[in-house]
Amino acid sequence: METSIETRRVSLDDLKQHNTANDCWIAIHSKVWDITHFINEHPGGPEVLLNLAGSDATELYNDVHAPDIIEDLPSDKLIGLLEESAISRPTPKTTEIDPVPPPTSPTQTNDVPSTPKTKTIPSLDAILSAPDFEKAAQDSLSAKTWAFYSSAATDLVTHGKNKELVRRVMIRPRILRNVSQVNYKTSILGFDSSAPFFVSPAAMARLAHPDGELALSRAAANEGIIQCISSNASFSLKSIVKAAPSTQPFFFQLYVNSNHEKTVELLKTVRGLGVKAIFVTVDAPVPGKREADERAAQEQTVKSAISGGESSKDKKGSGFGRLMAQYIDKSLCWDDLAWIREASGGLPIVLKGVQTAEDVIKAAEYGVEGVLLSNHGGRSLDGAQASILVLLELRKNCPEVFDQLEVYIDGGFERGSDILKAIALGATAVGIGRPFLYSLIHGQDGAEHLCHSEFCMSSHDDEANEL
Structure with missing residues (x-):
């Protein structure tokens, strides 16, 4: 009688025998997989997988990967179940070193403290604002995660000006308006939103909380706002969409793969899951030099469940952003919008990362449905003008584009x-990007708390008549 894959037992000694590039097995969550075929396709190179060859990699996997990534392997690559006695048990984690803040200049260095210190996350009651979440995240996230989330390109000029120049725009308050009942509702690409903001795409949310983008999905649905899912999300697109009710709209942020066939296949999946619009990223044909991200030590590989983008240390450093962006098409141009629209099946197209009035005008000529004025949070080209200046430029020079x-x-x-x-x-x-990532120190509750404590409450108190 034949033994089924699900009942076949693999001993630790047997697992250890398959530890070469030509014969490579690993165990994840008690299942033994043959990953030989995948080694040379590995975006971060074969070394990381070979370091785990012939072993139970569950603990390391759980630290950085979404649970469903491994299930994307072909079913015929499942060898069997690891014997109970051979399964690795999680190592208790009770302490963590202090995180290293990003340098304020490219010449500043940060040394990781050698003395471990237990972290305490402030309660939600003690967090009143987005800046409070940022401070709490800096104090509680790992050094590498904080560097990845908070870092920006080279001298951090654009990153700093983004926030500074928004603050310098002054409000002319009108008075004696009835604001006893306020309605923030708006429409984005024809889809209802309870407020005029959305969750901007941001990579690898699971680094902040085990639920990662799933927590953002549920929070967005509960608050009636829309989430734009990152190409470099921790979880699969299907998992993120299915985490919310079927009536919840989603947008998808697309990095165009240099292998266009992979992008076409991805967009087919996007359409099949009912995503409502495609945000094509146009401001990062090459990754920015995020020096804090490069400096912070990386202990493991991190892989996106959607794009397959992966990070692992190389000779230039260990920057998540740079290492995960190796698949992005550097030749992307205006004419590519035609095949992207066709592959999108007629979904609305938004260009993410437009930074001049001239390009907004051109985007309108190419018939896209929207533009996202953005400089990638200052993470791409340092010295690019702040996003708010681009909006002022449109209002002054070409108001017709609105x-x-x-x-x-x-x-x-x-x-x-x-x-x-x-x-x-x-x-x-x-x-809204980074604030939602920082809010994930409290998971879904944190994201919902951010909506109430910062955006909606502040708007109600200070500028309800305007909204």
Whole structure:
């Protein structure tokens, strides 16, 4: 009688025998997989997998990967179940070293403290704002995660100006308006939103919380706002979409793969899951030099469940952003929008990362449905103008574009009053990125708390009549 795959038992000694590039097995969650075929396709190179060859890699896997990634392997690569006695048990983790903040200049260095220190995350009651979440995240996330989330390109000029110049836009308050009942509702690409902001795409949310993008998905659904899912999300697109009710709309942020067939296949999956729009990233043909991210030590590989983008240390450093961006098409140009639209099956197209009035005008000529004014949070090209300046440029030089497509903006927006300024200047909605990542120190509850404590409450108190 034949033994089925699910009942076949693999001993630790047997597992250890398969530890070469030509014959490579690993165990994940008690299942033994043959990954020989995948080694040379590994975006981060074969070394990381070969270091785990012939072993139970569950603990390391759980630290950085979404649970469902391994299940994407072909079913015929499942060898069997690891014998119970051979399964690795999690190592208790009770302490963590202090995180290293990103340097304020490219010449500053940060030394990791040698003395471990137990971390305490402030309660939600003690967190009143997005800046509070940022401080709490800096104090509680690992050094590498904090560096990845908070870092920006080279001298951090654009990153700093994003926030600074939003603050320098002044409000002219009107008085004696009835604000006893306020309605923040708006429409983004024809889909209802309870407020004029959305969750901007941001990579690898699981580094902050085990539920990662799933927590953001549930929070967005509960709060009636829209999440734009990152190509470099921790979880699979299906898992993120299925975490929310079927009526919840999602957008998808696309990095175009240099292998266009992979992008076409990905967009087919996106359409099949009912995603409502495609945000094509156009501001990062090459990754920015994020020096804090490169400096912070990386202990393991991190892989996106959607794009397959992967990070592992190389001779230039260990920057998550740079190492995960190796698959991005550097030759992307305006004419590519035609096949992207065809592959998207007619879904609305938004260009993410437009930074000049001239390109907004050209985007309208190419018939896209929207533009997201963005400089990648200052993470791509340092010295690019702050996003709010691009919005002011449109309002002054080509206000007609606001009637031709929808205009969104992100970069430096943290307060409800920041959102008000963008809406008053003509934006349809504002993308919120880092604050939602930082809020994940409290998971779904943190993301929902951010919506109430910062954006909606601040808007109600200070500028309800405008919204």
